[in-house]
Amino acid sequence: MRRGWKVLLAIGFALVTMIGCLPTAWAAKTATNNVGYTVRPILPSNQMSKQISYFDLRVTPGQTQKLQILVTNTSNQSQKFRISVNQAVTNDNGVIDYSQLKPKRDSSLKVGIADVFSQDSMQTVTVPANTQKRVTVSYTMPSKKVRGIILGGIYVAQVQPNSEQASGRIMIKNAFAYAIGVSLQEGATVKPDLKLNQVVATQINARNFITANLQNFQPGLLQKLAVTARITQAGSNQTLLSQQQKQLGMAPNSNFNFGIPWGNESLKAGNYTLYLTAKSGDQQWQFVRNFTVNAPTVKRLNRHALTPTQPNYWLYLLLILLIAVLLAIIGYLIYRNRHTHDTK
Incomplete structure (x- = not known):
């Protein structure tokens, strides 16, 4: 009798597992990875708010300024990073994106990040193990006053050499990246439209x-x-x-x-x-x-176009039927077991 119960429990567990494997909508958890480095801005005196962790700067026409970020390598090996200052764009998920090196320029953009930051802002730096390095980028505002906000980001991409080589050069691929926003504003805030x-x-x-x-x-x-x-x-x-x-x-x-x-x-x-x-x-x-x-x-x-996968309703019905049969058998065994004890 005990052996029969074990078999039934095993069958029940298998059916529940099968149901759990059926296609359903689910949310994936993202594991927290130790990326081995951190990046933070060194905020200058013209920072409008010291409570935020990006460059929110009040600037003037013709102003030139050097901005610094601190890259800390927390790993036990040397790491290489690619630094660029990118225009802020909006991706098709409706999210502000700082990762695009040369995005398509919007038709309404008169003065962008690429117009004010110097070409040498793009650089590759190596930070030894367990050390810090300051990285400097610089901008110069146009002599004519700029209306509204110029928005971009200092993009720090962790790179690592690929084992494959092409034309005698080591290929580099991104591993992880940080973006530190840069907002440059001369006058009053302009409402979006x-x-x-x-x-x-x-x-x-x-x-x-x-x-x-x-x-x-x-x-x-x-x-x-x-x-x-x-x-x-x-x-x-x-x-x-x-x-x-x-x-x-x-x-x-x-x-x-x-x-x-x-x-x-x-x-x-x-x-x-x-x-x-x-x-x-x-x-x-x-x-x-x-x-x-x-x-x-x-x-x-x-x-x-891909045809969206339709749920297999026959599989669901079959599983429901099997569970119903299993429950009926369990109920019958419980009834017979009690009846046997009562007659003794």
């Missing part, structure tokens, strides 16, 4: 999307942005697609593509209307845009 550019059908990671390009055309930082979008057939009020995102951010004078997933069905040609609302603090923007998805675009995108 949004406009809607093109709306197109495209593909992201082999999935069909409608993307709406949003542009912050002012030299002001846009934070805690919430965007709600829906798409209808032209002339109809019935929502075909919708998407909502919160806590987005946009760098000054930047743009990004707000993506609206097409869903599980194939893309269809036709005339559509986008309704998009964006909110940040006391500012709000509303856009309505008609757009067309033509047949050649549909054919090209659908040819390469």
Whole structure:
């Protein structure tokens, strides 16, 4: 009898394990890695707030200044780092990004990081084991007053030699990186402002999307942005697609593509209307845009689109049936065991 119980428990455990392995939505935990180094800014006297850990500087026309960061190698071996000062842009996740070495310049950007920081700001430094090194970058503001904020970041990328060589030179690849923001401001703060550019059908990671390009055309930082979008057939009020995102951010004078997933069905040609609302603090923007998805675009995108995996409902039903049978057997054995004891 005990052996029978052990077998049933083993079967039950196996079924529960199988259920746990079925495809479901889940959140992955990111392990905290010891990267072996730290980076911090050495804040100058024109820092507007000493309570923040990035360069937030009040500057004047024509001003030249050297900025320093302290790179500390906490590992037991020498490490190499690539230092660059990059323009702040907005990536398509609605996140301000300092990692792009030569990003595409936004059409509204008049004076950017590359216009004020010297070319020798890009450098590679080696820091011996368990030591610190100060790294200096310098900028010169234009002689004419600049409106709003120039935003970028000092990007420190840990690099390591690859075992492979190409053309007699060691190939370098990034291992980990830090970004320290750099905000340069001469006058009053400028409010951000949004406009809607093109709306197109495209593909992201082999999935069909409608993307709406949003542009912050002012030299002001846009934070805690919430965007709600829906798409209808032209002339109809019935929502075909919708998407909502919160806590987005946009760098000054930047743009990004707000993506609206097409869903599980194939893309269809036709005339559509986008309704998009964006909110940040006391500012709000509303856009309505008609757009067309033509047949050649549909054919090209659908040819390469991945079909979303559909859940295997028969597998779920089979497992539920097996569990029900298992529970019935366990119930029967419990009943028979008690009945046997009662008759003795």
